[in-house]
Amino acid sequence: MHVQKMEITLRAMTRIYASADFTIVASDGNDADHGLRGVGGPSKNRIPSPQSYSHLWSAYPEDSKWASRGWTFQESLFSRRLIFGSAVSWMCGRCEWREGIHMLRCTEDIHTTEENEWPAERPHLGVPMGMMSLIPTIPSLGRWGMLLENFSSRHLTYEKDARAAFAGATEIMNATFPEGILYGMPKFFFDIALLWLPKDFVLRREGEPSWSCMGWKDGVIDCLSAWYPFYANIFRDSNHSSDWVPIATLRSVAEYRMADTADGIDAGFNGFYEYQAFRDSSCRQLPTGWRRHRHPNGDYFTNILSSRKYSFPLPGVSSAKRQIHTPSAPVLHCFAPCATLTFGCTVTCDKTHRMMMVLCNGEEMVGNLTLMCNIKENIPPHGSLCELIAILAAETSLPERVAQRGWPIMSFGKDRKLLSSTARSDEGGVSFYNVMWIQWVGNIAERRGLGIVHKEFWDALEPEPREIILG
Structure with a gap:
């Protein structure tokens, strides 16, 4: 009691x-x-x-x-x-x-x-x-990202206290996201939320899942710039089309369910895809309170409760208090395409101290990976195997904008070749998969890195869909 x-x-x-x-x-x-x-x-x-x-x-x-x-x-x-x-x-x-x-x-x-x-x-x-007087009336992924980044820079004497020290913020913001927050990750935006990156060296936090940013410590987490390419409404308004036109459009490829739910798909994950579809369907009736506005760079949407311009409509915030559901174990059942590549050379970024590695298929560079640590002893040997799962598919027709914005996983060092004309489709776009490097601890797969692999190379591997327990 x-x-x-x-x-x-x-x-x-x-x-x-x-x-x-x-x-x-x-x-x-x-x-x-x-x-x-x-x-x-x-x-x-x-x-x-x-x-x-x-x-x-x-x-x-x-x-x-x-x-x-x-x-x-x-x-x-x-x-x-x-x-x-x-x-x-x-x-x-x-x-x-x-x-x-x-x-x-x-x-x-x-x-x-x-x-x-x-x-x-x-x-x-x-x-x-x-903040109590300024709770968002529309789900705000940017607001939540600010909280996560700031909390990640702070220190705890006892790491087991992490969730308790953050409980108040979770309590308030939980009600602003449909289906709530799971270990720091809004289920409504789950695919996007998984794309967080470490800004520098991080260590595992015991008792928390590796797929969540709450599962790491001793380093600042980057949510905002990592999420921005896929969801334009992250930063403050600049009154430019970049406020509502995302760099990349998304497609779901993985399915999730919590450990204590029945077999099958958990419908609570990734509800944003239903609303994202309004961008490409001008004939569909919009949710109550939303309007579409035409713009030469891409349509935007406004709501009667907000002056912001949104990439697509969003559900309103419920006034009902939502119970925070914490599973009995910090694991997820994930059904996703799996494939194996090899590690190539390392790519470092002077500004962020991130450690990146090129992903290869034979001698051909096909992607890159941001590691969760940068200690030389932990760098995988050149040519060693890298087991990957695809967590979402994306396509961008704006690779130059990617480089200008400094997108962490695509925009510096040798991986600029991934944006070259040889990697583009006939329409000029670049299609790729966001992938997660996993390592096994018993029968549990833990996140060890995040990156991209170009679509044509990944599809050529004929990845095998498998059910994996992520912990």
């Missing part, structure tokens, strides 16, 4: 922080026992020393231990107002103040159109201040 009460309390922390007028943050120490200056004992005399600065001196303690801890993530995210430190620092959705510092600039860099309008996003997190 104690465990159940703890879980309920952790999920309620978002509402506790959001309901408070302000949160006093003990950010000066290196642990939770440091406390607040002057509380619980005498404090030293303080000598005021007012200063004046012509630039905005951030009140957010970015370099503090508090700002790097996993357990303080939700405190930072959901509090409407924050007061920090040994000097009084106040931070809210409108401005920042610090004791003894005359702020000559306050709201100049915070864009508002009305005096009573608050900015939608908090600069240090990239997500809303007081």
